[in-house]
Amino acid sequence: xxxVVIHPxxxxxxxxxxxxxxxxxxxxxxxxxxxxxFPIGIATQDIAAxxxxxxxxxxxALGGMRAYTYMPKPCTLxxxxxxxxxxxxxxNGEIGIRNDVWVVNTxxxxxxxxxxxxxxxxxxxxxxxxxCSQLGGDLLRTQQTLCGLIRHPNAGGVLVxxxxxxxxxxxxxxxxxxxxxxxxxxxxxVQDCGDEVREGVRLVCDLQKRAAKDRRVRVxxxxxxxxxxxxxxxxxxxxxxxxxxxxxxxxxxxxxxxxVLTEVPEMFGAEQILMNRxxxxxxxEQTAALINRFKAYFLSHGEKVSENPSPGNKxxxxxxxxxxxxxxxxKGGTSPVTAVLGYGETAHKPGLNLLDGPGNDMVxxxxxxxxxxxxxxxxxxxxxxxxxxxPTIKIATNTALAQQKPHWVDFDAQSALTDAVSTADxxxxxxxxxxxxxxxxxxxxxxxxxxxMKDGVTL
Numbered sequence: 001x002x003x004v005v006i007h008p009x010x011x012x013x014x015x016x017x018x019x020x021x022x023x024x025x026x027x028x029x030x031x032x033x034x035x036x037x038f039p040i041g042i043a044t045q046d047i048a049a050x051x052x053x054x055x056x057x058x059x060x061a062l063g064g065m066r067a068y069t070y071m072p073k074p075c076t077l078x079x080x081x082x083x084x085x086x087x088x089x090x091x092n093g094e095i096g097i098r099n100d101v102w103v104v105n106t107x108x109x110x111x112x113x114x115x116x117x118x119x120x121x122x123x124x125x126x127x128x129x130x131x132c133s134q135l136g137g138d139l140l141r142t143q144q145t146l147c148g149l150i151r152h153p154n155a156g157g158v159l160v161x162x163x164x165x166x167x168x169x170x171x172x173x174x175x176x177x178x179x180x181x182x183x184x185x186x187x188x189x190v191q192d193c194g195d196e197v198r199e200g201v202r203l204v205c206d207l208q209k210r211a212a213k214d215r216r217v218r219v220x221x222x223x224x225x226x227x228x229x230x231x232x233x234x235x236x237x238x239x240x241x242x243x244x245x246x247x248x249x250x251x252x253x254x255x256x257x258x259x260v261l262t263e264v265p266e267m268f269g270a271e272q273i274l275m276n277r278x279x280x281x282x283x284x285e286q287t288a289a290l291i292n293r294f295k296a297y298f299l300s301h302g303e304k305v306s307e308n309p310s311p312g313n314k315x316x317x318x319x320x321x322x323x324x325x326x327x328x329x330x331k332g333g334t335s336p337v338t339a340v341l342g343y344g345e346t347a348h349k350p351g352l353n354l355l356d357g358p359g360n361d362m363v364x365x366x367x368x369x370x371x372x373x374x375x376x377x378x379x380x381x382x383x384x385x386x387x388x389x390x391p392t393i394k395i396a397t398n399t400a401l402a403q404q405k406p407h408w409v410d411f412d413a414q415s416a417l418t419d420a421v422s423t424a425d426x427x428x429x430x431x432x433x434x435x436x437x438x439x440x441x442x443x444x445x446x447x448x449x450x451x452x453m454k455d456g457v458t459l
């Protein structure tokens with residue numbers, strides 16, 4: 001059975017067969033267990049050389065909120081010759097890599113009407129249960145997410161479908177939406193017309209006719225925004241898929257593009273790495289506030305900040321949140337952190353952006369979409385059929401998963417173990433192909449879903 005040592009300082013090595021950890025030498029009870037060159041927890045008992053290291057003898061060392069110190073480390077990316085993609089230019093200066101028509105509903109009460117309209121026209125719709133009886137910040141979160149979808153440049157047209165009596169009614173949503181392209185976005189309150197399906201179909205068909213006139217043009221890849229996400233991680237995530245995505249992230253950022261990293265709880269234990277790469281002290285302070293604010297959210301609900309990994313993560317060889325986080329943040333490569341975004345905010349600054357939000361797969365891909373990402377690079381060691389409203393490239397950590405689920409997986413990253421550069425080259429080529437119109441497996445399957453983070457009062 002082959003093993004790999006990730007960092008010379010590590011006192012564990014990783015099995016390439018199952019992704020689990022084994023001691024390189026004897027580790028005493030109370031001693032730090034080191035992986036990726038950083039502590040991933042404390043040994044709860046003496047561990048002999050060669051012994052399996054997992055939940056039975058390793059525990060987290062994470063605590064609550066803490067003060068952080070800015071210790072900047074230079075991380076300038078080497079210039080890379082620019083590349084181009086074919087995209088749709090929007091009147092507001094944005095680009096889209098798709099030109100579909102979307103039906104976005106203000107409230108869950110009209111989910112089925114949106115579905116019928118979408119089925120009759122070939123448009124896409126995104127059911128959700130919110131928009132009615134929500135108050136304050138919780139309603140705002142729903143509005144911010146939906147506005148991010150309505151404004152998304154991948155949509156050639158959007159029908160906003162409302163009921164008419166909901167808290168998140170169309171007029172209230174318009175106030176949050178601000179300036180918008182009136183030729184590309186239409187609105188319909190279903191209580192205000194006789195046959196809402198016929199009227200909805202008419203509006204969508206008009207949007208589709210208009211979108212059909214749009215043409216792709218060559219634009220620099222620097223205008224591309226990619227979202228970074230992992231779901232169902234395993235012990236190989238930090239060795240294959242996540243580092244490969246990190247190299248693609250670095251390449252895009254070096255060309256002037258934008259990458260967005262979310263899943264704040266999966267930064268706990270690795271946050272200092274990101275903080276040291278912050279472009280300046282102001283971005284560092286925003287990052288520290290981001291981390292502590294999410295820890296406070298956990299604690300306010302009586303949960304430990306270390307309440308992770310999931311059962312699937314553990315089965316795949318991940319023991320503690322520190323270990324999971326150190327693998328997760330590798331999706332951000334070595335790029336400087338240039339901006340911190342609140343939940344529902346849109347990315348505008350090139351470079352690596354950190355986005356407030358949880359790690360939950362459906363919430364995170366929706367959050368990344370609402371932030372304006374044109375596509376999402378989604379790494380997985382366990383596999384998932386989930387798709388976002390934008391193209392979602394599924395990247396398997398291991399060949400066995402890629403072979404078992406070829407109808408889910410777009411890219412097999414296991415070759416990064418032997419040729420990291422070529423594997424990253426191949427993934428970057430797939431990113432360009434996808435931007436140019438190649439369909440991902442989730443698109444081929446018709447899997448496009450959303451979920452909105454909820455933490456408030458429902459009437």
